[in-house]
Amino acid sequence: MEKEKYLVFLNDINKDKPNEFKKINMKECPFCNREKLTDIIDQKGPFVLLKNKYPTIKDTYQLVLIETYSCDNDMGQYSAEYMQELMRFGVKHWLRIEESGEYKSVIFYKNHGPNSGGSLKHPHMQIVGIDDIDYKLKIKDEYFEGIEVHKSDNCLVNLSHRPFNGFTEFNIIISDDLYGLNELSYNLKKIVHYLLNNYFVKCDSFNIFFYHFKEKIICKVMPRFTSSPLLLGYGIKQISSCEREIVDKLKSMYFQ
Template identity: 45%
Template sequence: MEMKHLHFNTSIGAKKPESIRNKEAACPFCARDELTNIIEVDEPIILLKNKYPVLENAYQTVLIESDDCHGDLSTYPKEHLHKLFRFGIEHWLDLEASGIYRSVIFFKNHGPLSGGSIAHPHMQIVGLDDIDYKETVDPEMFEGIVIAEEENGPRFTLSTKPRVGFYEFNIEMTDACYQERFAEYLQIAVHYILNHFPFKANSYNVFFYHINGNIYAKVVPRFVTTPLYIGYGLPQVPNNLEWMAEELSRIYFNVPQTV
């Protein structure tokens, strides 16, 4: 398969504000009256063009999730949770359907190990001119131990063939219509990572995929990446996946653990 690389503009990157580690830095997303290039507003949600488009040959937008700088996906009230994901998924799929871009990616960074720079809760929707992200997607990376599922509805699993390695949570639904349990399962995965994970975790990513009529979200707790993956592309699978799946079922779905 032909390798593809995104090109990063370092001169723009050097100007980006950073408020995840630098707690004294002013948050650009809190200064809502100063925001420019706004695409759509659904209070308190704002979609706008990225002021620092570091990726070349790409159309970059930012989805500000809330007017609360300390808000978090893991604790959003259900009404706001569904409003946010209806809004985000609609704009992502609309940009994809426009046919302007070869592919459109939708993702979220949270925490100091996530690769993000702004602490204020937000996601990004990026149209790629020359790269089709789906060429790097293997369907088996969404396979896993079932934690919860709805009949003819969303499914929540723990990857048995993770993309990068160790623990990755998958949520899937059909693209026919938005289903509320999709966002609720995603919220549970994030809440578990931040509050019940067996290793202290303060960072995660959420990646969305639109493949063969289905929408997938992959929720990945972030730690220092294993050198076996960095150097050789070898994902590792831990030996306690069954335990973790049962633990999630016990905590969030009141399913007794097996002996």
């Protein structure tokens, strides 16, 4: 059996990286001052795609997608039209890099908040081409199955009953022909707003992960808290005892 491959984190680059949550190397937000941005790949209105100034992972191609002009908004506050334009911009570049064939796999994700693994408050996403690791080898169909929240001809929203990491994970699923991309965008905005404002416990952090898997585009949204020691130490996953209450509240508030 082939040994599992690990990415190498480059500490010498990370020591100079600004971290707003830990108050390290922060004089100003590097994404607010657009005149100082370099290595821009594409730009459309408020959206900017550029090379990551601090590529902390060896053997990868790291890009940042800046979502807004300022630090003040979060994804749950965007208008439906703004969210649709953002998703079209981001997904287009993610799939373009994947289709280039230059990388073993290409990941597209978002960190938000102090418990998400992110370092800046300014809304942004990341696209990373990985030279030697195919993320899809670790993916199982069951990670995207669950209690139905909403379903239309082009889009399914559910709550995972066998989550990838445990507890609460929402999935938004469309075909990779992208006919449902506007619906994915609008439903993602709803779920983010719910997590930051109406989740059953106070939540200030989340992650979004995109997967291109079996002719589907799948968006997984996870609220983030301190990681479970059972997961970290033993790989034992947990689910919430109030799954049905979570689904019922989300449906009643956002999907009527």
